[in-house]
Amino acid sequence: xxxxxxxxxxxxxxxxxxxxxxxxxxxxxxxxxxxxxxxxxxxxxxxxxxxxxxxxxxxxxxxxxxxxxxxxxxxxxxxxxxxxxxxxxxxxxxxxxxxxxxxxxxxxxxxxxxxxxxxxxxxxxxxxxxxxxxxxxxxxxxxxxxxxxxxxxxxxxxxxxxxxxxxxxxxxxxxxxxxxxxxxxxxxxxxxxxxxxxxxxxxxxxxxxxxxxxxxxxxxxxxxxxxxxxxxxxxxxxxxxxxxxxxxxxxxxxxxxxxxxxxxxxxxxxxxxxxxxxxxxxxxxxxxxxxxxxxxxxxxxxxxxxxxxxxxxx
Amino acid sequence: xxxxxxxxxxxxxxxxxxxxxxxxxxxxxxxxxxxxxxxxxxxxxxxxxxxxxxxxxxxxxxxxxxxxxxxxxxxxxxxxxxxxxxxxxxxxxxxxxxxxxxxxxxxxxxxxxxxxxxxxxxxxxxxxxxxxxxxxxxx
Numbered sequence: 041x042x043x044x045x046x047x048x049x050x051x052x053x054x055x056x057x058x059x060x061x062x063x064x065x066x067x068x069x070x071x072x073x074x075x076x077x078x079x080x081x082x083x084x085x086x087x088x089x090x091x092x093x094x095x096x097x098x099x100x101x102x103x104x105x106x107x108x109x110x111x112x113x114x115x116x117x118x119x120x121x122x123x124x125x126x127x128x129x130x131x132x133x134x135x136x137x138x139x140x141x142x143x144x145x146x147x148x149x150x151x152x153x154x155x156x157x158x159x160x161x162x163x164x165x166x167x168x169x170x171x172x173x174x175x176x177x178x179x180x181x182x183x184x185x186x187x188x189x190x191x192x193x194x195x196x197x198x199x200x201x202x203x204x205x206x207x208x209x210x211x212x213x214x215x216x217x218x219x220x221x222x223x224x225x226x227x228x229x230x231x232x233x234x235x236x237x238x239x240x241x242x243x244x245x246x247x248x249x250x251x252x253x254x255x256x257x258x259x260x261x262x263x264x265x266x267x268x269x270x271x272x273x274x275x276x277x278x279x280x281x282x283x284x285x286x287x288x289x290x291x292x293x294x295x296x297x298x299x300x301x302x303x304x305x306x307x308x309x310x311x312x313x314x315x316x317x318x319x320x321x322x323x324x325x326x327x328x329x330x331x332x333x334x335x336x337x338x339x340x341x342x343x344x345x346x347x348x349x350x351x352x353x354x
Numbered sequence: 355x356x357x358x359x360x361x362x363x364x365x366x367x368x369x370x371x372x373x374x375x376x377x378x379x380x381x382x383x384x385x386x387x388x389x390x391x392x393x394x395x396x397x398x399x400x401x402x403x404x405x406x407x408x409x410x411x412x413x414x415x416x417x418x419x420x421x422x423x424x425x426x427x428x429x430x431x432x433x434x435x436x437x438x439x440x441x442x443x444x445x446x447x448x449x450x451x452x453x454x455x456x457x458x459x460x461x462x463x464x465x466x467x468x469x470x471x472x473x474x475x476x477x478x479x480x481x482x483x484x485x486x487x488x489x490x491x492x493x
Contacts, residue, residue, distance in 0.1 A: 152415065155408065155411055155412055155415065156412075158408075160405075160408060162412060163412075165416075166412050166415070166416055169415075169416050169419050169420045170415065170419050172419065172420070172423055173419065173422075173423065176423065184422070184426045184429070187429065187437060188422075188425070190438070192440045193437070193438055193439055193440050193441065195425060195441070198440075198441055229418070229419070229422075233419075
């Protein structure tokens with residue numbers, strides 16, 4: 041496509057008629073050819089992206105139930121939303137959870153990448169092991185954790201009892217702070233493999249000559265790490281941070297399986313709240329309005345990160 | 355100034371130890387296309403300390419990441435009564451295939467689900483392959 045466009049652009053420039061002030065018209069390539077070429081893509085985007093978005097905006101302005109009739113209620117969903125303390129609480133909880141897990145995920149991912157980036161014996165096996173939890177998936181792992189977090193029978197409690205940290209009867213999933221702590225540790229363990237893969241790839245693309253020059257200058261391992269590796273993989277670290285934060289803001293699976301947002305709504309994330317609104321209370325209009333608020337929150341956070349992690353001109 | 359000299363001396367000694375321990379083989383057969391990185395065994399500054407740290411950290415992390423998954427696999431072979439009871443050294447190692455027998459009984463419809471997933475996966479792969487290799491005239 042691009043080569044054809046470039047060719048046609050080159051050719052049409054030689055047969056442009058009229059003065060520069062007038063619209064540039066090509067005799068050999070009338071505008072309708074270009075229009076015909078982009079139409080399939082345009083139709084695809086309109087049908088599958090723009091139209092659903094407009095319909096969703098309309099649904100968020102109605103009292104749309106899952107079954108039955110509906111009517112237009114304007115911005116009532118949005119007004120109710122901001123008067124609902126539970127929604128604000130779920131946003132706060134999600135931001136808290138994101139704040140807790142992001143730094144450990146990136147730091148652990150970086151550490152694992154340092155461990156397996158070199159071509160040592162066993163490095164490939166270690167890479168596989170570290171990435172395995174991510175491959176198995178959060179749903180399966182969450183179900184396993186439900187089993188292992190049971191008081192007295194789950195292995196989490198048994199191991200903590202063996203280490204004399206607890207008495208082994210902790211009911212992790214029915215206490216808000218305990219469940220949050222357990223889920224945070226679990227998530228850091230489960231998803232830092234992805235950060236490891238991204239960061240390791242970036243580390244391996246750094247030319248060795250740079251390290252050679254640094255070691256000739258007498259730079260220590262830590263100096264090379266801090267002054268060469270970290271600046272050169274800055275963009276990849278920024279990417280991992282953004283992926284991790286977006287994933288945490290949209291966290292649902294682990295909370296849905298492990299706590300169902302309970303006890304009460306202590307561990308309710310935004311997506312869990314929206315899920316309840318849509319598929320438990322069957323209020324699709326209100327749920328869609330909440331989803332739009334979530335989109336705005338995620339968009340703002342991501343935009344802030346792009347701004348904060350941007351390439352700074354020296 | 356003193357520290358710089360000191361670290362240069364350290365770097366020089368590290369280089370000499372590694373070249374002594376690696377021997378001539380690594381030098382005479384340089385692998386083509388492979389760039390050694392900081393921490394690499396083929397790196398001139400790979401030291402015994404680094405290798406020891408790699409072994410310790412690697413085994414430790416592998417246990418942390420691998421053991422929970424291994425336990426999950428073991429759990430699949432335990433009878434339900436063992437899973438929900440407080441584990442003891444005698445009961446924890448009682449394995450059997452009863453869970454697998456029960457999920458493959460016809461009333462569980464696991465095979466139906468597997469076949470359905472297979473149909474979806476193969477169809478999606480075939481359609482993707484066809485669409486992705488459409489005649490290039492559309493490009």
